[in-house]
Amino acid sequence: MQQDNIFDAAIIGGGLGGLTLSIKLAQQGKKVLLLEKETYPFHKVCGEYISLESWDFIESCGIPLKDMNLPIISQLGISAPNGYYLQQNLDLGGFGISRYTLDTLLFNQALKVGVVAHQNCKVTAVQFEQNKFTISSSSGTFKSYYAFGAYGKKSNLDLQLNRAFTQEIKQGKDNYIGVKYHIKTNFANNLIELHNFKDGYCGISKIDQETYCLCYLTTQENLSKHGNQIKEMEAAVLYQNPRLKKIFTESTIVYQKPLVISQIRFEPKPLIEQHVIMLGDAAGLIAPLCGNGMSMAMRAADILSKLFPSNCEDEQARALFEENYRKAWHQNFSTRLRVGRLFQKLFGSTQITWLVIMALKPFPRLLKKIIASTHGKKF
Numbered sequence: 001m002q003q004d005n006i007f008d009a010a011i012i013g014g015g016l017g018g019l020t021l022s023i024k025l026a027q028q029g030k031k032v033l034l035l036e037k038e039t040y041p042f043h044k045v046c047g048e049y050i051s052l053e054s055w056d057f058i059e060s061c062g063i064p065l066k067d068m069n070l071p072i073i074s075q076l077g078i079s080a081p082n083g084y085y086l087q088q089n090l091d092l093g094g095f096g097i098s099r100y101t102l103d104t105l106l107f108n109q110a111l112k113v114g115v116v117a118h119q120n121c122k123v124t125a126v127q128f129e130q131n132k133f134t135i136s137s138s139s140g141t142f143k144s145y146y147a148f149g150a151y152g153k154k155s156n157l158d159l160q161l162n163r164a165f166t167q168e169i170k171q172g173k174d175n176y177i178g179v180k181y182h183i184k185t186n187f188a189n190n191l192i193e194l195h196n197f198k199d200g201y202c203g204i205s206k207i208d209q210e211t212y213c214l215c216y217l218t219t220q221e222n223l224s225k226h227g228n229q230i231k232e233m234e235a236a237v238l239y240q241n242p243r244l245k246k247i248f249t250e251s252t253i254v255y256q257k258p259l260v261i262s263q264i265r266f267e268p269k270p271l272i273e274q275h276v277i278m279l280g281d282a283a284g285l286i287a288p289l290c291g292n293g294m295s296m297a298m299r300a301a302d303i304l305s306k307l308f309p310s311n312c313e314d315e316q317a318r319a320l321f322e323e324n325y326r327k328a329w330h331q332n333f334s335t336r337l338r339v340g341r342l343f344q345k346l347f348g349s350t351q352i353t354w355l356v357i358m359a360l361k362p363f364p365r366l367l368k369k370i371i372a373s374t375h376g377k378k379f
């Protein structure tokens, strides 16, 4: 008999990976615990463009996207740091919705399907012993048969689990920062643009509430050179691209203070740590310019929910589950992450970015192929 006070699955982190995994497992009748350190609703640094590959999956979680009048994005524009521009149809395309809206809808849906959720609850340690996990948090201690790390690109838990990459103390160009604004502006509903500047790029596309998301990634070094002053760096570096200067100076910012995150890194990470199974950014962060980190987190949730053992007490099932997930994860994501890392490097350099865009302009099918290599099919 299964013990009443033990959860089948404890999910650490309530972003898109954790929320959708919790819903899918609860829909199967599993006893699910979700722990999130923030309190919904809250904003997140993210470009908020979601590849259409995950539209059906989000609807299957119980979110009626089709009734929400969301912008469908079918065109991509890319500019080099000097403003040189190319525009192209997107084969699959995407849609826009703020994380503030989507994460909150999913959280409410998780509660509806029976997930036991704690907000404002920071997990401080995860320990595996005798086929069970003990999870320590600011809301108390919990037990589960399986534990999932859906805690995003960086967390105190990486250190607690002693993950290999936490030992590498690198500075400078390998550390990135992300900055996000919501703006009101005059911009097409069906277009996403990616504007490059020295050591970074900035995306703009429509989301819900007649608002646009303006979000960029650059190096920590770039910010340091400008006295850690965001506005100063924007004026000195981003405005060198005339298209970005126009957007920044001719739009109304919805919340004046930008949302900023630091220490973003793109190196490979181990997929399973001390039997804690990682998904989303905790398993590996794809370069944001590929525009599909969110779909990858949700696709991993879909894969995990389909592989999840029917009997959580069966000790033999764990090894098979982990092995099958490893295989499926590499099949689905390894190539995307490699291509993403390559492009992340190319788009850092002013000259190379310009040359790449010039070279691609006459070959729209080649650009489509490159985009396709960082995306998956609908699921």
Ligand SMILES: Cc1cc2nc3c(=O)[nH]c(=O)nc-3n(C[C@H](O)[C@H](O)[C@H](O)COP(=O)(O)OP(=O)(O)OC[C@H]3O[C@@H](n4cnc5c(N)ncnc54)[C@H](O)[C@@H]3O)c2cc1C
Pocket: 012, 013, 014, 015, 016, 017, 018, 035, 036, 037, 038, 045, 046, 047, 048, 049, 050, 051, 121, 122, 123, 124, 150, 151, 152, 153, 154, 155, 156, 157, 177, 178, 179, 215, 216, 217, 264, 279, 280, 281, 282, 286, 288, 291, 292, 293, 294, 295, 297
């Ligand atoms: C600048 C930038 C722009 C991007 N733009 C796009 C884009 O346009 N399209 C796209 O598809 N992807 C984009 N991405 C990537 C995308 O944001 C991520 O891939 C996606 O959010 C990953 O989801 P996740 O569930 O793994 O993590 P997250 O959504 O980050 O969720 C992790 C959650 O875990 C919680 N947490 C962390 N530690 C703990 C703890 N100890 N205890 C409890 N909770 C914890 C956090 O509060 C957070 O809510 C972008 C990324 C960046 C950096």
